[in-house]
Amino acid sequence: MHAYKILLYILYTAELTACICGFASWYKWKGSPWRWFSFYLLFIVLSEAFGEYTYRYKLSDARDFFFNYINIPAQFFIAFYIFYRVGENKTARVLPLICAGIYITSWLANKLYLGQQWYSLSYTTGNLLLLVLILRFLLALASSKEILNFKRNILFWICTGWMLYYLGTLPYYGLRNTLAEKYYDLFVSYSYVVQTLNITMYLLFSVGFLWSKPRSAYS
Numbered sequence: 454m455h456a457y458k459i460l461l462y463i464l465y466t467a468e469l470t471a472c473i474c475g476f477a478s479w480y481k482w483k484g485s486p487w488r489w490f491s492f493y494l495l496f497i498v499l500s501e502a503f504g505e506y507t508y509r510y511k512l513s514d515a516r517d518f519f520f521n522y523i524n525i526p527a528q529f530f531i532a533f534y535i536f537y538r539v540g541e542n543k544t545a546r547v548l549p550l551i552c553a554g555i556y557i558t559s560w561l562a563n564k565l566y567l568g569q570q571w572y573s574l575s576y577t578t579g580n581l582l583l584l585v586l587i588l589r590f591l592l593a594l595a596s597s598k599e600i601l602n603f604k605r606n607i608l609f610w611i612c613t614g615w616m617l618y619y620l621g622t623l624p625y626y627g628l629r630n631t632l633a634e635k636y637y638d639l640f641v642s643y644s645y646v647v648q649t650l651n652i653t654m655y656l657l658f659s660v661g662f663l664w665s666k667p668r669s670a671y672s
Contacts, residue, residue: 460648465501467655472498474662481667486538487607493531494658500524529556529579532615536586539608548589552582577627580619587612587619610661614654621650 475491482488500519507516533553540546559578567574590612594600603609625632625643632640 457645457648460645460652464648464652464655467652468494468498468501471655471658471662474659478662485667486535490531490535496527525576526560529583532583532586535611536590549586552586556582573627573629577623580623580626583615583619587616604664605666607661607665610657610665614657618650618654622647
């Protein structure tokens, strides 16, 4: 079996594992946004199943529409929603809303004016906005007393997973068309890295669900 295909099946297993861990810890996260995050992981699992189905039956138009118009925007919006929900003051909650507005604007501008190039630019915009929110959280965590219990903070594990994946894949998706057309060997090699980062992200999600505790349990 091709090595990339093996990584793909490992990724599916990691996504399913994260989803199961989320629902297995359902009662622990009462009243928190992490219950919704479990449903998001279920959405990811079902999305992968849909992607496999459309690939097998050569339904490329349906596949492209779903991932470009639904799946990828959903991943950014759930991240913005999480940061909005965990915000402890007005400023912390306004910033994710601003990021969501900028992302929507870039998505629409790409779609209306840039044709086939819209995907890379809107993805890059969403990626950079998410990294701003992640770095803001990590810096705030590092300067607070909660750093002593960072391993019990689920957002630490989620943000670590996001940062590794989105920062590591920014050049890949931002320059996807150029890499595929002019530097195909590099594009293929980078694809393996992307899958590995993706697997790592979902494994960190699993650790976060199982190891972390609601803030009231350690604050």
